[in-house]
Amino acid sequence: MAKITYIEHDGTEHVIDVKPGLSVMEGAVKNNIPGIDADCGGACACATCHVYVDEAFLAKTGTRSAMEESMLDFAEGVEENSRLSCQIKVTDDLDGLVVRMPESQH
Amino acid sequence: MSDATAHVVILGAGHAGGTAAALLRQYGHEGPITLVGEEPIPPYQRPPLSKAWLKGEADADSLALKPLEFYAEHGIDFRPGVKAVQLKRSDRTVVLSDGSTLAYDVLIIATGARPIALPIPGADLAGVMFLRTAADAEQLKAAVGPGKRLAVVGGGYIGLEVAASGRALGAEVTVLEREPRLLARVACPELSTFFREYHEKHGVTFELGCSVTGFEGKDGRVTGVTLADGRTIACDAAVVGVGAAPNDEIAADAGLETARGVVVDLDARTSDPAVFAIGDVAHRPMPIYDRMFRMESVPNALEQAKQAAAAITGRPRPPGECPWQWSDQYDLKLQIAGYPFDADQIVVRGDPATAKFAVFHLKGNQVQAVEAINAPPEFMMGKQLIANRKPVDPARLADPTISMKEVAA
Numbered sequence: 001m002a003k004i005t006y007i008e009h010d011g012t013e014h015v016i017d018v019k020p021g022l023s024v025m026e027g028a029v030k031n032n033i034p035g036i037d038a039d040c041g042g043a044c045a046c047a048t049c050h051v052y053v054d055e056a057f058l059a060k061t062g063t064r065s066a067m068e069e070s071m072l073d074f075a076e077g078v079e080e081n082s083r084l085s086c087q088i089k090v091t092d093d094l095d096g097l098v099v100r101m102p103e104s105q106h
Numbered sequence: 107m108s109d110a111t112a113h114v115v116i117l118g119a120g121h122a123g124g125t126a127a128a129l130l131r132q133y134g135h136e137g138p139i140t141l142v143g144e145e146p147i148p149p150y151q152r153p154p155l156s157k158a159w160l161k162g163e164a165d166a167d168s169l170a171l172k173p174l175e176f177y178a179e180h181g182i183d184f185r186p187g188v189k190a191v192q193l194k195r196s197d198r199t200v201v202l203s204d205g206s207t208l209a210y211d212v213l214i215i216a217t218g219a220r221p222i223a224l225p226i227p228g229a230d231l232a233g234v235m236f237l238r239t240a241a242d243a244e245q246l247k248a249a250v251g252p253g254k255r256l257a258v259v260g261g262g263y264i265g266l267e268v269a270a271s272g273r274a275l276g277a278e279v280t281v282l283e284r285e286p287r288l289l290a291r292v293a294c295p296e297l298s299t300f301f302r303e304y305h306e307k308h309g310v311t312f313e314l315g316c317s318v319t320g321f322e323g324k325d326g327r328v329t330g331v332t333l334a335d336g337r338t339i340a341c342d343a344a345v346v347g348v349g350a351a352p353n354d355e356i357a358a359d360a361g362l363e364t365a366r367g368v369v370v371d372l373d374a375r376t377s378d379p380a381v382f383a384i385g386d387v388a389h390r391p392m393p394i395y396d397r398m399f400r401m402e403s404v405p406n407a408l409e410q411a412k413q414a415a416a417a418i419t420g421r422p423r424p425p426g427e428c429p430w431q432w433s434d435q436y437d438l439k440l441q442i443a444g445y446p447f448d449a450d451q452i453v454v455r456g457d458p459a460t461a462k463f464a465v466f467h468l469k470g471n472q473v474q475a476v477e478a479i480n481a482p483p484e485f486m487m488g489k490q491l492i493a494n495r496k497p498v499d500p501a502r503l504a505d506p507t508i509s510m511k512e513v514a515a
Contacts, residue, residue, distance in 0.1 A: 022168070026168065029171075029172075030170075030172060030173055030176075032128060032131075032132065032172065032176065032180070034132060037408075039404065039405055039408055040153075040404065040405075040432060041151045041153060041154070041404070043153070043432060043434060043439075044439070045432040045439065045441055046405075046430075046432075047486070067439065067480075067482060070481075070482035070483055070486075071482045071486065073482075073483065073486075074482070074483065074486035074487065074490075106425070106427070
């Protein structure tokens with residue numbers, strides 16, 4: 001299990017255990033954590049699962065695919081540590097991961 | 107209307123109904139919520155049924171919108187395996203198929219659409235399937251494998267996604283399409299040609315402009331599809347994907363306004379202020395296009411669920427979204443934004459031979475729709491241009507050396 005902290009834009013924290021194999025997005029959606037919409041259900045087709053990954057974990061989450069880069073290019077407020085959370089697969093290595101959600105996904 | 111203690115009853119536990127239930131709680135609704143669903147499982151995503159799930163890359167857990175425990179934990183009374191049979195608006199009650207009666211303060215009709223059945227002989231043979239539900243998908247998955255022959259009736263999204271997945275699983279696939287081209291209802295001829303060629307490259311056989319007259323069988327199981335020209339296409343299983351009809355009968359019978367779908371406004375409200383309709387069953391305004399339409403897409407189900415939940419909890423109406431949808435076939439990501447209702451010209455951006463291009467549909471200088479293949483910038487910028495109706499220069503749009511952001515500037 002990986003313990004992941006999801007921090008809403010207003011600072012509200014949600015700490016949950018996510019099964020390895022699920023995406024960081026699925027961890028949020030299945031636990032009804034607000035701030036990640038994931039309209040397309042993880043198909044990398046909508047860019048509404050945008051999160052900011054804590055610097056300490058950024059490298060461990062892997063690198064953005066070309067599709068993800070293209071989609072992210074059109075999201076709001078994209079930073080160096082931005083990722084589409086549906087593209088980050090949870091592993092034991094990500095135990096302790098912290099992600100922050102933007103103010104809005106739309 | 108904003109009564110936080112109102113009992114909200116949701117008819118239909120699909121993507122729209124399930125999302126509405128979760129959003130009501132997220133938006134602070136405190137009253138009881140009852141979610142009634144015909145299927146035996148909690149709300150789930152249908153798109154993966156023809157893709158990742160069919161190929162064995164996703165399981166039941168990953169399909170569910172929320173885990174089963176979510177509903178009880180959030181005070182949502184989820185009733186699977188039951189459907190509504192009669193709506194009595196004067197009493198504000200719904201009669202269910204198990205004989206019970208449910209009273210509501212607010213009702214959300216999210217009964218979706220059912221696959222259209224071909225009224226031809228043999229349609230009820232074992233092995234002739236639709237692909238709408240998880241149960242359908244289980245059946246289809248069991249029937250597809252190396253060397254199995256799959257006949258796909260209908261060259262729309264369902265048919266093409268099943269064809270792609272079938273090929274990935276080693277099945278022989280023949281797609282039978284009534285129109286002279288694929289995706290006739292939803293895409294332009296350029297796209298139809300592109301998809302046909304891509305599928306053919308992956309070994310799919312097409313019969314276009316063909317009329318299916320029946321299914322043949324042996325010992326109750328399908329063995330072939332008969333065509334109007336007298337030929338029979340041999341198969342071990344057949345999938346019928348020829349469209350879906352809205353389940354709006356319960357609304358029509360109760361005197362609500364319907365027009366091949368339950369008519370609603372931008373709050374997803376019907377002609378009865380206590381009744382909403384969302385998702386595949388709803389016939390709704392499309393402000394961008396100045397018309398009413400019924401959309402069958404996940405983004406629409408989500409948008410309308412938000413509209414209804416916001417109206418019920420007294421939140422502001424969510425900002426209008428540009429309609430969109432997607433389809434994944436092989437390594438192709440097709441993303442479509444808008445509808446080319448009144449388009450008068452087409453602009454192709456990029457080279458179809460590279461499998462990375464987009465087709466824009468313009469009305470004058472305004473983008474009405476875009477069909478993007480492996481081209482997220484065209485899709486994402488296209489959505490913005492459609493929504494804000496900003497005019498573009500078609501020559502610049504056609505020039506891939508000019509970025510989409512520059513084209514839209």
